[in-house]
Amino acid sequence: MDGTQRTIKLRRREQYWRRYWSLYAMLSLPLVYFFIFRYIPMTYIQIAFKNYSIVRSPWEMPWAGNYGFEYFIKAFANRDFLNALRNTLMLNLLDLVMGFPAPIILALILNELPYKRFKRVTQTIAYMPHFLSWVIIAGMALQLLAPTSGLINIWLQKMGVQPIPFLNQPGHWVGTYVVLGIWQSVGWNTIIYLAAITSINPELYEAAAIDGAGRLRRIWHVTLPGIRSTIIVLLILSLGRILGSDFDRPFALRNPLVKDVSDVISIFVYNYGVRGLQFSLTTAVGLFQSVVSVSFLLLADKLAKKFGERGIV
Amino acid sequence: MVKSRESKYLDYILVAICLGVIVVCILPMINLLARSLSSAEYLIRNEVTLWPKGFNIEAYKLVLGDSKYTWAMVWTAIITVAGTFLSLFMTTICAYPLTYDKLKGRKFFSTYILFTMYFSAGTIPMYLLLKDLRLLNHPLVLIVPYCLSVFNMILMRNYLYTIPDSLRESAEIDGASPTKILTSVYLPLSTPVIATLALFYAVGRWNGFSDALMFMNKREYWPIQLLLYNLINAVSSIETYSQEGFTQPGLSETLKAAAIMIATVPILLVYPWLQRYFIQGVTLGAIKE
Numbered sequence: 001m002d003g004t005q006r007t008i009k010l011r012r013r014e015q016y017w018r019r020y021w022s023l024y025a026m027l028s029l030p031l032v033y034f035f036i037f038r039y040i041p042m043t044y045i046q047i048a049f050k051n052y053s054i055v056r057s058p059w060e061m062p063w064a065g066n067y068g069f070e071y072f073i074k075a076f077a078n079r080d081f082l083n084a085l086r087n088t089l090m091l092n093l094l095d096l097v098m099g100f101p102a103p104i105i106l107a108l109i110l111n112e113l114p115y116k117r118f119k120r121v122t123q124t125i126a127y128m129p130h131f132l133s134w135v136i137i138a139g140m141a142l143q144l145l146a147p148t149s150g151l152i153n154i155w156l157q158k159m160g161v162q163p164i165p166f167l168n169q170p171g172h173w174v175g176t177y178v179v180l181g182i183w184q185s186v187g188w189n190t191i192i193y194l195a196a197i198t199s200i201n202p203e204l205y206e207a208a209a210i211d212g213a214g215r216l217r218r219i220w221h222v223t224l225p226g227i228r229s230t231i232i233v234l235l236i237l238s239l240g241r242i243l244g245s246d247f248d249r250p251f252a253l254r255n256p257l258v259k260d261v262s263d264v265i266s267i268f269v270y271n272y273g274v275r276g277l278q279f280s281l282t283t284a285v286g287l288f289q290s291v292v293s294v295s296f297l298l299l300a301d302k303l304a305k306k307f308g309e310r311g312i313v
Numbered sequence: 314m315v316k317s318r319e320s321k322y323l324d325y326i327l328v329a330i331c332l333g334v335i336v337v338c339i340l341p342m343i344n345l346l347a348r349s350l351s352s353a354e355y356l357i358r359n360e361v362t363l364w365p366k367g368f369n370i371e372a373y374k375l376v377l378g379d380s381k382y383t384w385a386m387v388w389t390a391i392i393t394v395a396g397t398f399l400s401l402f403m404t405t406i407c408a409y410p411l412t413y414d415k416l417k418g419r420k421f422f423s424t425y426i427l428f429t430m431y432f433s434a435g436t437i438p439m440y441l442l443l444k445d446l447r448l449l450n451h452p453l454v455l456i457v458p459y460c461l462s463v464f465n466m467i468l469m470r471n472y473l474y475t476i477p478d479s480l481r482e483s484a485e486i487d488g489a490s491p492t493k494i495l496t497s498v499y500l501p502l503s504t505p506v507i508a509t510l511a512l513f514y515a516v517g518r519w520n521g522f523s524d525a526l527m528f529m530n531k532r533e534y535w536p537i538q539l540l541l542y543n544l545i546n547a548v549s550s551i552e553t554y555s556q557e558g559f560t561q562p563g564l565s566e567t568l569k570a571a572a573i574m575i576a577t578v579p580i581l582l583v584y585p586w587l588q589r590y591f592i593q594g595v596t597l598g599a600i601k602e
Contacts, residue, residue, distance in 0.1 A: 038429040041441075106334070128338055285435075
């Protein structure tokens with residue numbers, strides 16, 4: 001490289017920095033934020049393999065027994081944790097099976113509605129539950145579903161049906177939990193499917209109509225295949241969350257009568273960690289949960305790609 | 314196209330289903346409203362369903378007259394407004410530089426940020442970090458630790474991508490700096506996504522209670538949802554009024570209903586007006602890069 005080329009290169013670099021330094025200045029704040037509040041906590045993960053000590057930094061804490069895996073062994077010997085693991089899997093699976101198809105069906109229905117104004121009103125109202133907090137939904141549910149004084153049981157009794165303990169008996173609680181989850185999210189989750197439907201080429205519908213396909217056949221052969229990739233992307237994300245646990249929803253809906261089915265991993269971590277101060281054990285549980293979640297996500301993504309879909313990662 | 318008779322029947326069925334959805338969505342609200350406006354004696358006799366009986370607004374007066382409750386509303390409003398502005402600022406300064414194709418290191422920055430979406434350290438490491446930073450029980454703990462959401466940042470970045478490059482290039486030729494281009498070209502064109510994210514952040518902040526439950530022991534800094542949680546789950550009315558300072562016994566059910574109604578109203582007033590924005594914002598932002 002001769003001298004002139006070097007000066008040109010240097011000048012270009014100088015020009016680049018003079019023009020774009022402010023972009024780096026802007027980005028520096030978010031980068032520092034992620035470093036402090038997302039990456040530094042990762043260094044605390046080592047507590048899962050060490051004996052927690054309040055007076056030492058995580059780097060200086062002594063290693064735990066069993067080659068550092070003592071707290072993982074303790075977790076899997078802990079009845080509350082095994083229970084929480086089972087509940088997490090059970091509730092998430094039920095959510096997936098019952099809750100995943102619901103917004104697809106509702107989106108198809110909304111899309112077929114011939115009255116545009118009515119469609120918009122339905123949408124506005126169906127979005128509403130998404131904006132309510134789980135504390136508020138739980139408060140409403142407690143009043144609506146109370147064994148004797150709740151609206152639903154008042155009506156059931158009028159029809160001669162025995163009152164149902166929706167939130168006070170484990171079996172019924174699980175059903176109520178799933179139904180309330182669908183109630184809260186079904187309307188909101190239609191947005192993404194409705195958007196995917198609008199991008200389907202209208203000529204496909206015309207061609208299908210010329211071929212003599214009725215409305216139901218057009219839904220089955222044109223609309224559903226048209227939103228296939230959206231469905232698969234959202235399915236991958238749901239599978240990635242199969243061991244993830246939401247805190248607000250089970251915590252707001254639970255009560256001492258149903259704790260055998262309602263206490264998921266996040267509630268276990270809260271009870272044993274934040275309240276019980278068993279930091280090594282709960283960090284180990286959190287690490288287990290994160291690792292399994294990432295693995296599931298990658299696995300589901302690979303599977304989708306194998307079937308010729310685009311995937312997400 | 315003339316509709317066949319079957320097609321017409323299908324329309325009726327669809328409309329009926331949608332009416333059902335509407336009823337299911339608003340029934341709990343109406344029931345709650347009726348209970349909050351009824352007198353305690355009718356509630357105890359299980360007579361209140363969809364219309365208030367023994368109409369009175371005593372419960373609302375009591376809740377709004379309670380200084381703890383009104384302070385929690387005000388405090389939550391403060392952290393909602395402050396938190397939303399901080400979040401929008403952080404999201405913008407994170408998303409905007411990443412839309413520059415020429416930015417050196419862009420790939421690294423994106424990976425560095427996206428990684429935190431897939432893998433998180435968990436609750437307890439966060440708790441211990443906040444403890445070491447002396448943020449535990451500090452009012453800022455309700456605003457700062459979760460002020461920037463990667464998901465929302467991606468929504469914004471994808472939206473900014475849809476603004477044509479030619480606008481940026483012509484501004485660059487005029488000698489405008491990146492900051493100037495952001496404030497005078499990009500932000501004015503980004504109303505839908507800014508409105509959407511403002512709604513998401515504000516609703517998240519107004520509805521949040523788990524961070525306060527875990528990181529905040531001081532009752533005077535409890536947001537409204539945590540106060541409500543304790544109110545709703547107080548076993549007896551005695552516990553309710555001794556805990557939350559309501560001085561009159563016997564009203565606990567109507568009080569709960571009124572307290573829930575009051576905390577819900579701000580959201581019900583805001584979201585319908587932003588609907589056309591958030592549909593646009595979510596839809597455009599969801600396009601995969």
